[in-house]
Amino acid sequence: MTQTLLLLPGDGIGPEVIEQTVRVAEKIAPDLALDYGLVGGASYDEHGTPLTDETLARAKAVDAVLMGSVGGPKWDSVARHHRPEAGLLNLRKGMDVYANLRPALCFSALADASALKRHLVEGLDILIVRELVGGVYFGQPKGIETLADGTRRGFDNAEYTTPEIHRITRVAFDIAKGRGNSDRRWGGVCSVEKSNVMDSGQLWKEEVQALYDAELKDMGVPLHHMLADACAMQLVREPKGFDVILADNLFGDMLSDEASMLTGSIGMLPSASLSDAGKPGLYEPVHGSAPDIAGQGKANPCAAILSLEMALRWNLGRSDAADAITQAVSNALDKGARTPDLGGEMSTSQMGDAILAEL
Ligand code: IPM
Ligand code: MG
Secondary structure, three states: OOOOOEEEOOOOOOHHHHHHHHHHHHHHHOOOEEEEEOOOOOHOOOOOOOOOOHHHHHHHHEEEEEEOOOOOHOOOOOOOHHHHHHHHHHHHHHHOOOOOEEEEOOOOHHHOOOHHHHHHHOOEEEEEEEOOOOOOOOOOOOOEOOOOOOEEEEEOOOOOOHHHHHHHHHHHHHHHHHHOOOOEEEEEEEEEOOOEEEEEEHHHHHOOOHHHHHHHHHOOEEEEEEEEEHHHHHHHHHHEEEEEEOOOHHHHHHHHHHHHHHHHOOHHOOOOOOOEOOOOOOEEEEOOOOOOOOOOOOOOHHHHHHHHHHHHHHHOOOOOHHHHHHHHHHHHHOOOOOOHHHHHOHHHHHHHHHOOOOO
């Protein structure tokens, strides 16, 4: 049966990095059917909405979805619910991709490009499991209102329920079991929250622990709890002490940007957003649309290409092809292939050439 990958290049550098990813896909999985759609500002310009019902329906019907990036100054003055970012959030919510996997892997050739010293990051291989369709990103009520005295009040609601916490916790433990890094200082699963300040954070901690005690303890995967601010600190002090970090939507957003800098460049980091087994996942580079370099051929296509790698592995059942991509990226880096974000001078398509040459 033919497998279909829906490509949503989006805005900014999205189309450039997806173009290189398509070259890799055509070489490594020539039988894969590639379909295209619009999301973000690109969709807003064409249809007046950052995600059409039709695109969402297609995303739910294919085997996997690969997105570039959304957003840019062009749409800054558009109402929030029509902003490019709203298209991405609605896509995540509509596909119910609640488990966002953000690996931070330091390729040894890039250890010196990290903001941290080589010995702290060389060989780094950690994974942030971020809850993606709940929390303060989606909590109601939210809004901006004008008060009687003419000043204004902005508010968002941070909330989580037991089922939301339990399902993401199960994903984190399943993956941690497969990784087998329990011997690390915070090895197994390290769940982070602000239980010292937030009620939703206290519930998070209690529900993770309750599920562990009731069902997960026998897996032999340790559970640690850490406050999110302490985690931000330990990530730069002893990053290799972590294994799987389990975080809510907002803390996972921030900690994954921080973790990206350990690896050399945010231009290297892919992500997978998974729903329940058998449903399509959404794959996207962690970097944004980078409007400052869009259209100049300066973007690093590695994060998008490695996002394809994750799609092949997690949704399409092609782990051999996935392994080949990781190896090709690693080989190209070993041979000195570098885009400007990594301190080199290669263009986006030259980086694509270098990776293709290793496939
Ligand atoms: C990310 C991004 C998004 C988020 C934005 C673009 C809505 O920062 O994927 O990390 O906050 O989730
Ligand atoms: Mg982010």
